[in-house]
Structure formats: C-alpha cells, structure tokens
Amino acid sequence: xxxxxxxxxxxxxxxxxxxxxxxxxxxxxxxxxxxxxxxxxxxxxxxxxxxxxxxxxxxxxxxxxxxxxxxxxxxxxxxxxxxxxxxxxxxxxxxxxxxxxxxxxxxxxxxxxxxxxxxxxxxxxxxxxxxxxxxxxxxxxxxxxxxxxxxxxxxxxxxxxxxxxxxxxxxxxxxxxxxxxxxxxxxxxxxxxxxxxxxxxxxxxxxxxxxxxxxxxxxxxxxxxxxxxxxxxxxxxxxxxxxxxxxxxxxxxxxxxxxxxxxxxxxxxxxxxxxxxxxxxxxxxxxxxxxxxxxxxxxxxxxxxxxxxxxxxxxxx
Numbered sequence: 001x002x003x004x005x006x007x008x009x010x011x012x013x014x015x016x017x018x019x020x021x022x023x024x025x026x027x028x029x030x031x032x033x034x035x036x037x038x039x040x041x042x043x044x045x046x047x048x049x050x051x052x053x054x055x056x057x058x059x060x061x062x063x064x065x066x067x068x069x070x071x072x073x074x075x076x077x078x079x080x081x082x083x084x085x086x087x088x089x090x091x092x093x094x095x096x097x098x099x100x101x102x103x104x105x106x107x108x109x110x111x112x113x114x115x116x117x118x119x120x121x122x123x124x125x126x127x128x129x130x131x132x133x134x135x136x137x138x139x140x141x142x143x144x145x146x147x148x149x150x151x152x153x154x155x156x157x158x159x160x161x162x163x164x165x166x167x168x169x170x171x172x173x174x175x176x177x178x179x180x181x182x183x184x185x186x187x188x189x190x191x192x193x194x195x196x197x198x199x200x201x202x203x204x205x206x207x208x209x210x211x212x213x214x215x216x217x218x219x220x221x222x223x224x225x226x227x228x229x230x231x232x233x234x235x236x237x238x239x240x241x242x243x244x245x246x247x248x249x250x251x252x253x254x255x256x257x258x259x260x261x262x263x264x265x266x267x268x269x270x271x272x273x274x275x276x277x278x279x280x281x282x283x284x285x286x287x288x289x290x291x292x293x294x295x296x297x298x299x300x301x302x303x304x305x306x307x308x309x310x311x312x313x314x315x316x317x
Contacts (some may be wrong), residue, residue, distance in 0.1 A: 003075055005039045006068035008032050008049055013057050013065040019052075026028055080094060087300070088296035089120045089124040095301070096125045096144035101202040101284065102229055104249040105145070105308065106230060112304040129199045136289055141287035145305075147199055155193045155287040158298070159316040163247050164279040168233075170240045171269035180276040190242030194234045203282050204245045213214045245281065246272070248312040283316075 011021035022029040040047055047061035057065060082131075097106060106124065113122050125132070125141055133153055142274040145160070146184040167186065169175045175185070233244050251272045288298055288306070306315060 001039060001042060003072065006071055007034050007064055008035050008059075009039065010068050010072065012036065012048060013061070016055050018055060020063060041207070069269045087119070088294040089117050089300055092121045092123045093118075093143070093297050093301060094123045094125065094141040095126060095296070096131065096135055096146075096161075098129055098144075098146050098199060099126055100149070100194070100247060100250070101145055102126040102197065103231070104247075105305070107303055108308040113301070114308070117300050120299075120300065128197045130197070136287065139289075140252060140267045142292055142294070143286060143301065145284065145286055147203070147284050148200070154290065156290045156292075158286045158302060160286055160302070161310055161313040161315050162248060162281050162283050163313045164281040165245045165247060166251060166272045166274055166279075167243060168237045168246050168270050168272055169243045170237055171271055172240065172241065173271070175243070176271040178273055181273045183274050183280070186243065192224050192236050192242045192244040194230070194233065195228060197280055200230070200247065202209040203280070206280070228266040235272055245280075249310065251312075254309065 003226050008021065008025060011024050015021040015024060016225055020027050022032040025032060036047065045060055045064070047064060049056045049058060069115055071202060088299070092179060096282070102124075110124075113120070127135070127136065129150050132141065132146060133150065133155075135141045136144055136155065137153065147163075167175070167181050192205060199265075230246060230250050233248070236242065237244055255270070255272050278290055286298070286302060292298070
C-alpha cells in the first residue's frame with residue numbers, strides 16, 4: 001500500500017469516473033486502474049462498483065476512502081512540519097486570545113504580523129481563559145494571549161504589558177465630571193459585570209470585592225447585572241443602568257480627549273475616569289507549551305505585539 005494508491009482511490013471516489021480521476025492525478029487511466037486493482041487485491045476487498053456509465057463506492061470502500069483521505073492529510077502535515085523545521089517562520093501560527101483582549105489588540109496585531117512575517121499567517125481563536133488553556137494542552141493552538149492569574153499548567157510565559165483599569169460611568173452620573181475616582185467610592189454604585197467565565201469579571205471583583213457577595217444573592221438583582229461582552233456592558237452604562245470597570249485598551253482614543261459640554265439630550269455617552277493614585281491593573285502575557293519548538297515564531301509574534309499601538313499601558317520585556 002502506497003500514498004500514491006491512496007491518492008488514486010480518493011480521486012476516483014471524488015470524480016466518480018476513472019478517466020477524470022486519472023486526469024486529476026496527472027497519470028494515464030491504465031496506470032490508475034492497475035494501481036487501484038493492485039490495492040484491492042492487497043486488501044482483498046472491492047472498493048468500487050464499475051459499470052459502463054458510472055463508478056460507485058462500495059460501503060466498505062467508503063470507510064477506506066475516508067481513512068485514506070485522513071492519511072493523506074497527515075502525510076501533508078509531516079511535510080509542513082519539516083518545512084517549518086527549516087524556517088520556523090514558515091507556516092501558520094495558531095494563536096488564542098481571551099475575549100476582553102481580542103477586539104482591541106487583534107486588528108493592529110494582524111496588520112503588524114502581515115507586514116513583518118507574511119509567511120506566518122495567524123490562525124486566530126477567541127475564547128475564555130479556561131478553554132484556551134485546554135487548547136494549549138491538546139495542541140489545538142500554539143500560543144495564547146491571556147491575563148494573569150491563571151492556574152499553573154507548566155506553560156512558558158512571556159510578560160507583554162501591564163494594563164490599568166478605568167471606571168466607565170454614564171455622562172449624567174455625578175462622577176462624570178471627576179478627574180479621578182477611588183475604588184471605595186464605587187461601593188454604593190450599581191456595578192455591571194461580565195458573566196461567569198470571563199477572567200476580567202474576577203479582576204473587577206478583586207477591585208470591588210463587595211460585589212462578589214451581591215452577585216450571588218438576591219440583592220445582586222439590584223446591585224449588579226451581567227453582560228456577555230465589554231461592548232455590551234458599555235452600552236448598558238451609556239443607557240444609565242450602572243457603572244463598570246474597563247481595561248485601558250478598550251477605551252476609544254477620542255473618549256479621553258477634552259470634550260465640550262454635552263447637550264442635555266446627549267445622554268447616551270460614557271465617561272471614562274482614571275483611578276486616583278496607583279490604578280488597579282492586569283498583567284497580559286503570552287503563553288505557549290514548553291515543548292513548542294518554534295521559538296523564532298514566538299519571538300516574531302512578541303515583536304509584532306510590541307509594534308502595535310498600546311496607549312496607556314506599560315510595556316514589559
């Protein structure tokens with residue numbers, strides 16, 4: 001049994017015609033027919049029913065063709081692995097990113113990666129931290145951009161940046177004109193939170209631990225609400241439903257520029273207020289399996305991240 005023979009039976013199953021299959025494989029029809037007959041004799045099974053007008057795959061042949069397709073795909077993967085061994089930057093890099101980082105970093109990162117390493121396209125996966133850790137373990141992704149802390153899984157880590165949090169309030173809120181705010185002042189506010197599973201929810205509860213109690217009892221119905229994304233939460237803030245904390249990169253550039261006074265009817269507007277003194281923040285890191293050998297690819301990705309605009313964060317090396 002050879003890969004060439006497997007290629008031939010997959011082609012016949014696809015084309016339903018020996019002549020067309022031979023053309024697709026760039027061989028003569030007799031060559032293809034002899035090879036398939038040889039494989040059938042070796043396996044002692046009939047793969048195809050032949051008639052004057054059509055070729056059909058036998059039930060057992062369908063299973064063998066599916067397996068042959070899988071073998072051919074695995075063989076192609078071996079070639080890709082060998083190619084990457086010669087050039088670690090050749091071939092795609094499978095990158096995972098948590099939900100509260102992806103929308104604000106990926107657009108610029110993709111542009112930087114294309115400009116710097118066009119031979120290494122990024123295959124992106126956005127998900128929760130727990131799911132990304134599992135995908136790293138199983139090899140579904142090569143590396144991930146996440147926020148600490150997360151369980152120690154023996155991964156290699158490279159710190160990227162420290163990102164401060166800001167408070168988001170409606171334009172009509174008494175805090176809207178403030179230059180800074182403290183976490184203590186948020187205790188009496190209606191806090192809007194991301195749903196369970198988002199690590200940023202845990203970060204907010206670290207800053208305002210009293211909401212951990214509110215979000216788990218009946219009083220939480222009045223004290224906190226849960227959204228599916230940061231952008232959903234921001235719209236809820238703009239509608240006057242409460243306040244929230246957001247990471248710095250999620251704040252639009254124009255939102256921090258000086259603005260004229262808003263008319264009374266312009267109420268659907270969010271003000272972003274920094275914390276007084278040392279702000280709460282999260283550390284964003286790049287994680288990968290220690291067995292992952294494309295070190296140059298990891299270095300290239302880090303360089304692309306550092307080339308991105310990261311306003312208001314502290315870059316780490």
